[in-house]
Structures are given as C-alpha cells and as structure tokens.
Amino acid sequence: APGSNTGTTPNTGTGSTASANPSFDQKTFDTENAQRTATFTGDPATPWLQYLPGAMVDASKTKLDHPGKVCFSNAALSNTWRQTGWITMQQQLKVLQSQGVISKLEARNAQDSDDTQVADIDYFINENNCDAYIIAPNSPKATAGAVERACATGKPVIIFDRGAGTDCETSFVHSVGGYAWGIDSASFIAANVKKGGHVVALRTAPGVDVFEQRWAAAQHIFEKAGLKVTDYLTGADPAKIKSTLSDEIAKGTVDAVWVDLGDQAVPAVEAFEDAGKPIPVVTGEDVLSYLRAWKAKGFKGFAPVYSAYQWRTALIAVGDLFQGKEIPKDWVLPQVPVPADKLDAAINANKGMPDGHYASFGGEDLPGYPTAWQKP
Amino acid sequence: MPALSIRSLSKSFFGYPVLSDIDIDLEVGEVHGLVGENGAGKSTLMKILAGVYAPDSGSIHLGETDLRFTHPTQAHAAGISTVFQEFNLLPDRSVAQNIYLGREPRVRGFVSSALMNRNAQALFDSLGVTTISASARVGDLSVAQQQIVEIAKALSYDARVISMDEPTAALADHEVALLYGIIRTLTSRGVTILYVSHRLREIFDLCDRISVLKDGVLVTTRAAAELDEQELVRLMVGRPLSTFFATADADAVVGDVVLSLQSAGNAWVDDISLELRSGEIVGMAGLQGAGRTEVLEGIAGSAPFTRGTVEVAGKTVRIRSPRRAIQLGIAHITEDRKATGLALGQSVLDNALSVVRATTPRRVGAARRRALTMLQDLELSARGPDQEVRYLSGGNQQKVVLAKWLLTEPRVLLLDEPTRGIDVGAKQALYVLMRTLAAAGHAILMVSSELPELIGMADRILVLRDGRLVAELPAASDEETILAAASGIDTGVAA
Amino acid sequence: MNGRTAAVRRTLGSTTATVYAIFVVVAIAGAILAATAGSAFFTEGNLESLLTATTVLGLVAIGQTLVVLLGSLDLSVPFVVSLSSVLAAGVMLGSADNLVAGILTAVVASTLIGLVNGLLVGLVKINGFIATLGIGLIVSGYLFTNYQGSTGQASPQLVAFGGLTLGFVPVTTILMFACLAIVMVLLTRTRTGMHVFAVGGDPEVARMSGVRNAVPVIVAHALSGLFAGLAGLVVVARLGVGSPQVGSQGGYDLLSIAAVVLGGAVLAGGRGSLWGSLGGILIFATIDSILGILQVNPYLKDVVRGVIIIVAVAVYARRSVPRRPARFGGGAR
C-alpha cells in the first residue's frame, strides 16, 4: 500500500521503519557485517587479488591455448566510480594483452537501461565469438535471464559489482557489499550523534539495489541507535541536495548527514557553510571531492568504501581462467573504509587526480599510472 | 407554414449584444437574403442556426419542432446545413473525405472509401461540376474549387434549409453562375436558402425576400420586388448613399512617376511594365488566377521579381523582401486579412503598430499617438485599443489593416481586393479614403474582382491575363471591354 | 482513374518513401562500415538483435503515432511501460496459472491511464504535452513509492514467448506487426480513425462538420496507453521481471516522438503514417546497431541520433513546401 515504506515524515518524527523496508534482509546484513572485519586470503598490498576463503572454480576446462576475446556488457559509465573503475580495467587489459592472455575486449555500454543490457548480452551470444563474458549488471533480477543464456553457451561468465540474480555464473566478483557500506557509515554517525539526534539521509534513487542495500542497513543502524531520520531522494542533483538541506537547516537542527553516494556529500557540506551554520557529521565515500572537502573544512567525516578495484579483478579473473588458474567461486574483495586518521594518507596518495577519482581505484602498479586516471 | 421560424433570438458576447430579439420566418422554397453592415450579426445568426453557438434566449422552430442545438451534428440531423464564411475544409484530406467528414459511409461496419468517392463524384455530376475529382487532395485545389467543395458539402446533407454566408466571395463569374443554377434547382425542390452577401446584385438576382440587420437588430423583412438598391442601402446604413463612388476632385493633380516596372517578371508573371504616378488610382483587372496578386507580391517583395527593373521615385531598386519595399514607401494590403493581414490574438493597437515596429522601431512613440486618431478617423467600431482583433467584424478588421499601413506613411499603396467581405457603408468610406489619399499624393494600385468598383474608382485600368499585361483601358471603359480583354475573347484594344 | 494515378504518384513522392529511402541508405552504409570494422551487419544474430530492438519502441510508437496524428503528444508512455511491467510481473509471480490475470491487469491499467490522458485532453482540454506530463509524474510517484527495483516474476509461458523466434524473426516482432496492421485498419477503415486525421488537421473544422472531437482524442490516447502496456509486457517477457525504471531507462517518450517525426509525421497533427513511424524506428535501430558494432562511444551515439533527426526532418520540410505551379521559367536579373 502507498506510504508503507522508506519515507519518514519529519513532522511526526516517528523514526525509521527499517523493519518494514522490503530491501532489508537480516541474513545478508549479518553476513556482510561479519565480512567487514574478516581476514582475507592474499597480500594486503594487492587487495584486488585478495579473497575470502571458500569454494574455488576448476579452471582446467576454461584454459585456452590462444589469447581469448572477452565480451563485456557494462551497465553504465554514468558516475565517477564507474569511470574510475573502467579506466583501471582498461589499464589492466593492457597488461593481460601484453602477456598474451587476452586478445580483445569488446565492450557495450547499456547506459543504465535493463532492456539495453539484455539486448547487449543477447547480441554477444548471437554473434557467438566471445571466449568469455564479463557482465556488470544494471539490475540483478532483470539481467538474470540474459546471464543464464550466456552461461548456457558454456563459456566462462564473470559477474561483478551488482549481483546477477542467478548463480549460473562462473564467478561473482564484488567487494563485501552494500550492507557493509551502510553499516560502516551509519555506525560512525550512531557513535557520534547522541540519542534522539536528527539525521538527514540523502538517497540517490529508489530501486537501485546497491543504494537500497546501503540505505536498508543504515536505516537499521539508525533505528537501533534511536536516531530520528529524514530521508530524501535527490537524484544526485547537487542543487536539489543543497536546497533540501537548506530547508532542513531552516526548520531545525541537523546533527548528521548520511549519503548513499559520496558525490552528494559536498553540496550537503556547502549548504551548512552557506547558511552560516557549523558543519555537523557528514559521511561520504572515498571519492576525492569528498575527501578534499573533509580535509579542507575539518568537519567530522567518514568515508565508507565500495572498492573500485573490483573492475580489474573481474578481468584478472577471466585471465586466470584462460590460463587455467583456479579462482574463487564467490570472489569477495575487501572493503576498507577511510576513517579520519587515514584521510591524509588517502589524499596524499592521490595528488593530481581529478575530484571524481576514487581513492580505492587500486591501479598504482598498472601501466599508464597516474596519467591514465588524470585525463577527464 | 414557414420552413423555419426564428423567434426573439438574442445573443451577446462577453456582455455585448450582437443579436437582439430577432424574428425571421423562412418560407418553404424561398431564397431569403440577409444583408447588413459588417458586424451586423449575420454570421452570428448563421452560426446559431448551425449549432456552433447557443443563443442566449429565443427559439428556433423547424416546422412543428422546437430546435435546441448543442453541437453542429444536431443541426445537420434537423436538416439545416451551412456554408460558412471561413473555409471549413481540411487541406490534407481528399475532397470526398471532407464532404463526408463525420458521416463516412460504411459497408459492413467499415468505412468504404470507394463508396465515398462514388457518392461525392455523383454529387458533383448532379451539380454539373466537372473539374473536381473526388479523390483529389483539397489543399491542391484552387480557392474557387475549394469554395465549390464547401458548397457541395453543405448540399450533401440533403438539408431542408441551407444557409450560405458569402458563398461567392472567392468565386469567378462563371462559377457564380453555376451557383445560381444550383440554388434554383434546390428551391424548385422545396429547399429553403438563407443567403448572405455584400454583393447587392446577387441579392437582387437571387432573393425572394430580404431581411436587413443593423447592429444586431432586425430592421425589416421585405419582398425583394419592393426594394431597389438605393432603398436597401439606406436601410442597411441608416442613411442614403447619394453617390456611391467618390469622384475625383476636378483639380486633383497627377504628379511624378513614383513606381515604374519595366519587363518585370518571376515564375508567375512575366513582362510587366507599368507606371504609377502620385495622386492617381490605377485599377488592375483580370480573371481569377490571372496573376494580379502576384504582381502586387512582386512589387511588395513577398514574391520578388527575378527579371526586369523596378524604379521607385526614379531610382532603380531591387525589392527582395517586404522590409525593403516598406522602406521604399510601399504598402501592401493583402487579399486575405485573416491569414496575412492580422495577428488575430493581438490588440487593435498592437496590430496597427506592427509595421512601424517591424521596420522603424524608433518612430513607434509618434506612431502610437497618430494611431489612435487614425483609427477614430477610420470610424473603427471596436471597444477600444486593447480589444483583440479576433472579435472585430470583417470590415472593422480591414480598417485595422489599413491603419497599420497608413501609419508607415507610404508613397505607394497596393490594395488587393480591399473591399472583399466589406459592407457597403465601409466600402464607401474606403472609397472616400482612397480619394483622399490619392489627393494627398499617394499612388494607389488597386486589384479588384468587382468591375463596377474598378470602373468607378480607377483613373485607368490595367488588364492582366495569364500572367501578362494585355491591355490598358481608360477610366470610363465598360465592363464588357474589360472582360473581353481579361478573357482574351476579343482583344479589340491594344496592349 | 485519374485520382488513382495521382494517388500513386503522391505515395511515390511521399515522405514515407523518403523515410524508407533513408533507411536503405543507412542500412547499406552500416553494412559497409561494419565490414570495414571486420564485422558483418547482415548476420542472423545481428538482425535478430535489431528486430528485438524495434519491437518495444515499435509498440510504443504505434500509440504515439495515433496521438501525434491527433495533434497531441503522450509523454506518459515510459511510466506506463514500467507500470505495466511491474503489474504483470507482480501478478504473475512466476506462476503459469497467473498468466492471463497478469496480462489483463497490465493491459487494463495501461489502457485506463491512457483513457485518463484522453479525458484530460479531449474533455478538459488541457494541452496534451502538459496533461500527459502530469499523469506521467503521478504514475512515476506511484511506481517509486511502491517498488524498489525489479519486482515479481514473469510466468514461464510469457518468458518462453519472449524468446520465441521464427527463423531470426522474434515472435514479439510479429506481434508488433499485427498491432500495426490492426491500427492501420482502424485509421483507414473506421470513422473514429478517420476523425483522428480530421481533429489533428483542424479541430474546429472537424467540430463544425459534426465530428465529436472528444471521441478520437480519447480513443487515440487510450490506445497509446494500451500499446505502451503491451510494450511493458514484451519487456517483462524479455527481462523475466517487472521494473519500475525500465520505461524511463528506455527514454521511450522522446525516442518514440522522435521516431514518429523521423517517420514523416507532423507534430501539429493531421499528417503522418504508421509505416513512416515504423521506418523511423528502423532507422534508429539500425544506427544503434551499427554504432554498437563499431563500438562507438554511447554518448557519440546520441550525437549521431540528434544529427540524423534534424537532417531528416529538414529534408522532409524542404520537400513539403507548398509551391504554386510556376507559369514562367526562371532567369535571374
């Protein structure tokens, strides 16, 4: 029924309705909560190669005696996280090409459309000349059918970022997940705002799984901490974020701002500055625009991370399969947030990078570093 | 028992009465003329009969039944159809589709285009029209042909009462004759015709009885035989019109040549050579489609000449746009004021100032002051300078068009059918105005399809045929001579 | 007879012919470009993709053509597509038994929304642009409030239907053509259909001729809703789930209008054809396909699309200049 979920009405102040949020899943919440602090296999210096111990994929059947062609169906390039990842992936490709593992990467960009992505995958299948598929699904359930068709070709299928709503894939590469992200950031707020405090949550868009999970987890934490939450859908439009917050500031106190996408934090911070109010707790993400604003303005911040290096891991996974190296069936990558004490290090390591760059891009060892990431 | 009786019918727009307490009886099989000045309310009355407007009070009886229309369909169903003053055709659809719009014939539930075309063709055959194909696109037809389609459409309803609002305004003489024939056939079948026209000759040719409207009030209904033109005009205008055409002052001087064309031509006209002097009124005659409008458009730059030379006040000029023509002092009053003369949604004042604003924006202030007096001098009938032109009657709209051009203080006035759809009173006022303008040194080139008007007003008459000038006739030529030259049947007079 | 030859001449010289001429040129150019890129354009696989891409937009454009012919617009279609998809998938819930119920729910709801559009435009006389924009916003509010991401599950028959092909021709494409044929009959052989042209050409003339203008307006808008709903069903068949975003993701509002105009219809109403619209969609789909094969950056795709629309419509505008027949030859001065 209308009005049964996500929103909260600030004038009644009836707190959150996390338990009623259909996106909330206690089991996944608990799993990801545990994985946040788990120990990962592999060298922490190359986190993109780390994974949680678990079932491995037998790669003997996927071994090729020639460089393989990889077909990549990408959901979109419409935010800076995806751009950062895409650059990292292309640089990784150069390495694998020079090693003679991969011949060619044919990429199609679905521009945020499920239907287009299904068409893209079907095109790859119909053309029948891919040695492996990489799919970054736009929305898990909607692409499930097409992913299953890709699996049916018998070629390896690597899913990364958002899940595929099926488990036919060869391997699913992802960092811990949206719940973990939400838990990291919301716990920071819960620890820094007294009970009964007012949190404004800025949400990008409804219905995108990653965002829904971040929000569901955060909502859960806020509810438990007894915080009053007002959430807004902003479409990531900075003007809307700013005016929304201006209204909130005009109406009463705001003790913290939680965002589900790092880009949104900067205009939120500016709203307090413009109103001449002290900046409260504002969480963000490891995107440099936020990290730099955080450092420059010295408010209480926290940057959860959704590791951008998973883009190269997906390609590495394919390369491993072509070379007959086994890979984890569920390749969970670490997802280490940037707290205040690591802020300076994160900023210094990324000097000269554009504002949209993500600190966890994980490409310092790749050819073309740093210039490849610096061009717009 | 009358075919249709109108009883104490009243209608007002925004509180302004347009028809008050009208009583008219239409007898079976008669042609009933309806005359009156512009804005008298003739078209409004017809639209009420057609179900387009609802009356404020009063009633309409068809035989025994009391009619109340809320939609034009009901008028059609009751046996009343209408030829409207404005065209009511869809240019992108075929002739047959237009005629049967709203009641397309169906065979087993589906519209049959074949049947529709056959019916339409049969209708034209019965009217003796041979030049129109039922499947032709209406937009491809000439204006006159479209008017005939419009008439055919009204006839196709098998109505008992047909109202016609200035059906001949766009017709040539032989087509008018065709219409006369159609009307006679209809009346012999007992159909009643309500006929509106500003051409008094037609009224007397056709009508059995005549009703006169003035300012929305019925002045009288009389048998045509009891009236003559003088009397009718007096009833319409409320005063006698002594001499209809203003005569030129005896001592009026014809001055220098202000406009001269030598072998001018374009895709539509060719080899046009003429001279226009200040203070003179030159008429231009020709059959429908002879190219008179195009000559004016060539001079005024809206369809520029591509050949020959044009001189204005002795200087050779190239007029490639209306703007250039206006700068040279040429004013072009077009033949279709609604489509090309006015912005109907704008006010009287905005329309009057439009040319000045477009060409000499710096003079707008002065022009605004003169505009008000000029509109008063033209005896405009409107609520004020802020009234939308849309709500003025045809004649008053024409006055606004004239005002907007006169405000540019032109040297040369090109008038294309300046009296089309204008009542006698306004016509005469315009004639007087033309004389005054000529006397003040303006040069006037006037196109008209009404020969008496040309003969009465012009100092000399140029005749155009098939895009070429074929004759120049003196002022006092008779209609036959002009027609002969225009049709090429007997070119007794040298070009 | 005379009329018939004139009609034939008109068809040959018509905008629709130009549309298909452009299509052929684009397809040939595409084949050549694809070949230079080391790929083939006319492969069964690619043709199947191309036809699939035509289907959803094609269904939407059928309705949009009706509405544009009428002189109105339908900006609510993307949201109706989404609504239809979530309703159908939500009712079916993956069960074979709920197939009919799901289809009916989706179709009825979509048609009702179209009907409301029609009532607002036809009776309340709100401008079509605004009325359908407003209804679209309302539907989107409903969608975003009640659905978070993909939802429901298509019934297995529907999914099977979505994957069915005859040779390389998807059955859904054939369904789209069937709809096209039905609407064609509606437009040329029924009074309401003919009145769509009349009201689009000049509503006042239509009214004066005894047409009840509201009827074609309401019917056309309702059908536009219906076809958007069918498009939503095809989406469910392809994706297997309903999605509250799928319509806006597809940009079906502006894309369908652009396709209809690319097909030679005049936005002011009264002029256009279904075949033309289909041609418009084929052109779009072909260009998309070629640019995809050439791995052109998706943003440059938009640039190409924009240029094609403008150029094509400019060409039509040039051709349809009404000219008085010239009597004398040219000859500059």
Added chain:
Amino acid sequence: MTTTTRFTTERRPLLARVGRGLRTPGGAIFVLLAILLVGLFLYNPSLGDPGQFMRFLGRTAPILIVALGQYFVIVSGEIDLSMAAIIAAQVVLAGNLIGQDASRILPVVLLMALLALVVGLLNGVLTTLFRVPSFIATLGTALVVSGITFYATGGAPSGNPVDSFREIGRGGIDKVPVFGFVPYSTIVLAVLVVLALVLMRRPFGRMLLAVGDNARMTALAGASVWWLRTRAFILSAFASTIAAIVLVGYAGVSPVVGQGYQFIAITAVILGGVVLGGGRGWVLSAIAAAFALEVLFSLLDFIGVQSTWRPAVQGVIILVALGVPLLRFTRRRSQTLRSNRPNK
C-alpha cells in the same frame, strides 16, 4: 438602441483591468502563488525572516531564469527542449576550463557566451530557415550538445571551478537594510526580470508576440521572422547559460545539474497562462508560475510528503491548476469564434 460601441481611445479603469486580469490563467497564478506562500510561511515560519526568504528566492533563481528564457521561445510560437543540455554543457565547461585558476574566469565566461550564441543560433536557424519543428530541432541539438559534453568528460564530469567564480551562486551582500542578506543570484534574477519586462514592451517584444500569433502577417509587415525567433532562441540559450553560472556556483559540477529544468520551465510558462503555440501571455506570470512551482516543491518537503510521492503531487497540482480554470474557460471558449488556428 445602438449596441455597437464606437472606438474609444480610453482604457478601462485600472482596477477593472486588474480584476479581469486575475480571472485569466495568467492572473490566477498570482493568486495561487500567494496561497502557496502563505502555506510556506505557516509550515516554516523561519522563512518569514527577510534574509531567509531572500536565500530561498536566491536558490530558485536558476529555474526562474530558465523559465524566463523559455517564455521568449514559447511566446514566439516555438519550444526549447535544449535548455538542460546547454546548462549541463556550460556547467562542465566552467568546471573543466576554469578549474582552480581565477584568471581564466573572464575568457571562459566569454567562451560560454559564445557557445550559448552558437547553440541558440543553431536552434533558431534550424527551426526558421530549415523549418525543422522546434520540438525536434531543439531535441536534436540537446542530444548533440549533451552527447559531446558527456563524451568529452567520459560520462560523469566532476571538479568544481574556483570558489571566487562560484561566489555568484553562493554568496551575497550581507547586512542590507530590510532584507538582511541579499544573494547575488536574486540580484541577477531581478535584473533579468526587469530586462525581460522592458524587452517585452519594446518593439522586439511586441513583434515576438505577433510572430507567435501570425508569422505570415509579421513577415509581410516587414519584420524578419527568422531573426525574431532566432533571437528568442538565443535569449533562451543565454538564460540557460546564466542559470548554469548561478547553478555551478550554488551546487557545483555534476552530470545531472539542471536535468529536467526545461520541463519544469515549460510547465511553469504554461501554468503562467502562456499559450503553447505562441502569441499570448505575460512574462511576469511565467516567472510567478515558476516561483509558485518552487514554493510548492519546498512546501511538500516541509509538510513531509514522502519523497517518492513528490512527483505525483507535482503532477496533480499541475493538472488541477490547469484543468480547473480550463473547465471554467471552455464553456466560454466554445462561444468564441474558432480559436486561433495554427498557421500552416
């Protein structure tokens, strides 16, 4: 007995004109705005403080400016769907080219003006000289402009221009008597509104209305129709650019900044009684309508309407605001003669 009024040069009394005006759609919007403002003050008394209210007005400035630009185009009988694309392009241009170097502000602003001129000119020339309907022409240029913008930035531009440049959208004059705080954006807005009012009373403005009403007639009156309409498009592109400058100041660079503005602007302009198809409507009504919409959106926030329902409420308000007067007007409309037919 005589019922026809002869022509008088007098105008009706001011009060009568105002009264009549308020009953037209263009006038009713002021009433609606007043009601909404009362609601806004009730739900958020802090806005009663002049400084707060000026801040509020200031942040609505970009959309109001966009509506202003759209007004010129709509009143001339066309429509401009390229505004959001121009805003995005200009915002990206400012972010990428000015960067952190204040000395580049002037040249980049000039470049932005040039871009506005080119796009406006293109829109105008395509619709007038090439007779591509403006809906399509501006949709096309929008695709081209935004396609190039996003191609050049890879899809997701980022990176704000230097703070001094952003001052125009963020800053203001403090301690102004009466107002307290006056954001620069309100000053920009005020200047533009006054300019627009003046422009619409000048021959250019009157002729723009005439073009929207009857383009053929305007051409024959010696006006250059293509140039009139093209200037409207150029004004619209400049409005988008100014809005972009204010926006990039207010909000910073983002691919979605300005998205959907043209639809809000078109809605506002029509809500303000300006007729799609041209020839009618007052510029101040259009601005008032745009402001009313912004007030409405804020009011919804204050009332606490669930955020996902907001588009729906917006849709309902638009339909009610337009539908109710129309229901009242259609009865009168049907009495009047044929409504102004499009000039084909």
